[in-house]
Amino acid sequence: MNELINKVTKLLNDKTIDAFIGYGQGSTDRVRAIFARTVEQASKLIYTPACTFNLSGYLLKHEVKHLGKLGILANVAALRSIMQLASEFQIKDGEVYILFVNDDASLTEFSDFQSIEAFLEKANIDITPDEKARIEKIEAMSVSERWEFWNKEFEKCIKCYACRAACPMCYCHRCTTDVNQPQWIPVASHERGNLDYHLMRAMHLAGRCINCGECANACPMDIPLNLLTYQLIDPIKTGFGATAGMKADAVYALSTFKPDDKENFII
Amino acid sequence: MDKELKILKYSDLSKLIERFRSKGFPVLAPVQKGKVIEIEPVDTLDTIALDVLLSTQSAKKAAFPKVEKVLEYTLEKAAVKQTAIDPNAYAETILFGVRPCDASGFKSLDAIFGEAPSDAFYLNKKEKTTIISFSCPTADDYCFCTSVGGGPGYTAGSDIQFTAISKDELLVEILTEKGKKLSGLFNDLLTDASPSIDKEKFLADVKVVFDLDKVISNTTAAFNSAELWLDQSLRCIGCGACAFVCPTCACFDFQDEQNTKKGVRLRLWDSCGFSLFTLHTSGHNPREVQSQRWRQRIMHKFSYMPEQLKVLGCEGCGRCSRACPVDMNIKEHLTSIALQ
Known part of the structure; x- marks a missing residue:
């Protein structure tokens, strides 16, 4: 000290x-x-x-x-x-x-x-054993169970946006959720509005989240938001070979195109 | 009315909830859900978290929900047909097991929403809500009710207040006509209390930490002290957690949700901590930076409200400090303002 x-x-x-x-x-x-x-x-x-x-x-x-x-x-x-x-x-x-x-x-x-x-x-960038156990539990769920799990968590949300404010990557001057003419996602903290907000935020963090967990730490309603964004780390890594926050000149996986990108997700 | 003092056996408490429910009254009470304590509809006493310090969110949502429909409309060719929402369509409700700071928080909301033009949506719900509070046997470091005129046994805003005076007995203070009316449902369970019962003995010890008059006068005088507000708020990240858990924060926003045929107008909680709160259409923002938004939060509660509405905008519950992700501790900030 x-x-x-x-x-x-x-x-x-x-x-x-x-x-x-x-x-x-x-x-x-x-x-x-x-x-x-x-x-x-x-x-x-x-x-x-x-x-x-x-x-x-x-x-x-x-x-x-x-x-x-x-x-x-x-x-x-x-x-x-x-x-x-x-x-x-x-x-x-x-x-x-x-x-x-x-x-x-x-x-x-x-x-x-x-x-x-x-x-x-x-450096060790692994998640904690506790986080790992919680992720494994979610990943073991069926799609419908997982849907129910997250909807139940989002029910608690009051849209105070502490998760967004605490996130180092959420630095947009005007977040999608604040754009209301037209509304891209419902502004209200009702079932649909909460779900859309959290899914939007997770998608915007795919390939950018470094899993610091500040979103979950900030949440006054104790929603484990880090577990949601964490689940997008692996798909980006396996799909594009990229891990966020390791290189200062990294190119964001979801905003670039390479001829050898996998296209098997395109129907 | 003069308050009435009664005794209720703790073992009869469950009967109260049963009777309220059998009469069809919704009962809202604190419920432990993981680490969070929510105020929710309950059917039985065993689901109520009575021994917790206080709920994570305040009880304000009973009369001021986070999302509230205020208008419906349909669009037909060029015509818009509006359908008003009846603000009276709300069942008589019992708010049970909340703390004195929750009950007294409604005084501030009453003043805000009661100011002309009065707000029928809030006032009707509030009018139909009977509040049974439980005094506080414990407090934590974030509590400072006694510094803002309240206390662990403060009764303003409550219709009935319960205080545990032994393992088996509750002191029942019937405080208002509304409370008196509701007590009709459980009068047979009450016995007279001895007037010599010293309620204070059963309450938490919450020390007065600052001089409220000084906070009010210094806050008012400090409007232009940019350094003070910056110093206090450098770590503030501008979320709305403080405002949304606060029992007296009443700011709201309107949003329409519609498709090509119909829509609804919703009233939503808003917060002066958000940068968007005061952003003008022109792009100009009179509260450009977070320190100005923090100043607004403190000035509104401790200068504007006392001056204009004759009520304080703070009950000292400390919820904002507990909920704050970056440890903005309002008790500490007010203490430093008092010492300015």
Whole structure:
């Protein structure tokens, strides 16, 4: 922790960065994002086992961007988000100062996207055993059971859009669901509106989701949304050979065409 | 009316639900569903989550649902035929087992929806809802009802309030004419309570953490303190979780759903936290950035509402803080405003 505070203090002092996005103590048993702009604020940075959420979404928040040159404490999920955002031309190489805390509490600083790519090749990007068990349970269901499972989950949705707001990849200035003239999907949080919203969002994340799970963590109604987008990771990998968030210059599988693309899904 | 104090045996509580249901009254009560506690129609006492801190969402949906049909229409050639929805078409309903902050939240909604032109959809539902609240034996760190004028045994907004005074007995406070009328259904189960029962003894200890007058005056004065609002809201991601779980947030949007022949007009929950909330057709947005939207949330509850409607827009239930994905803790932010 001290190493992190010292490092950020130095970065702020020598004006390498204007603000650092890291973790700080939150309410009672929670941690929260903090934005250190002064040495005093940097002294409040923490890094504990509870500091697991993906901070990268803040890199695109208007007011955060306007703090100046940013530094960020990135975990594996955040590094992958940053790679995916780079491939979508949302972050430029060198634009953000990126720090990573190693298992032995030492710090790794990434000088460029290439070094992040090399790091991610060796990093563990597997899902947790708990997530794996939940996915297997869903995949073992028949199509109709699965339909019923998700419809039951979506029934709880209140369309607060916390999932969308928490997702680093949901950065559209005007989401499809907010376009109401004409309405592409029903705006209301009724059965059809909830289903259409979540399916639309999942489809828009196919091949882009890096499975950080922030959508599910954000949901006040406890809908396991990460399990929905997770199920689109494999089809994209097997169908197009692409895994999101591994390369800064990746081409988005669903927006390009290659002559040797499989066409067996076209009837 | 003067409140009446009675005693009900805990073992008779299930009979109340049975009687309400046999009379055909829908009963809405907190129900545990996984990690979430929803307020839902129930038929029996055993499905009700009475020992939980409080429901995930507030009880406001009993009178202000997330989706509400307000108009139907058909399109024939060039003519539009409208069919009004009868706002009275709502059964007498019992809201059971909610907390005092839920019940008192309706005071703010009454003021908002009661302001001219009054809102028949809300007011009719509210009028037909009888609220039986349960005082709070426990509280958590997010609770701050006592700092905004409420409390774990606050009775405003409730028609009847129950307080567990022993393992077997509930103190019953019959508070309004509506409550008195409903108690007619279970009068035979009630015995007189001794006026010496000290209800406070059975309530959670919720400490006052800030000076409300200071919050109100400082909020009003802080409109132009851009730094304050930015500092508080840098981590806010602009979702609507806080507004949608809030017992007093009342903002809504209208959307039409139609095909070439017919359509419906729906009223939907909306939130001042959304960037789209104030976006003009021209493309101009008077609340351009999240800190301005956060300021609006606080100003509306602690400055505009007290000034214009003489009610506060906050019950101190802490739901917004618990639901917030990024830990925006309203109690903490209000405390810092009070100390400005």
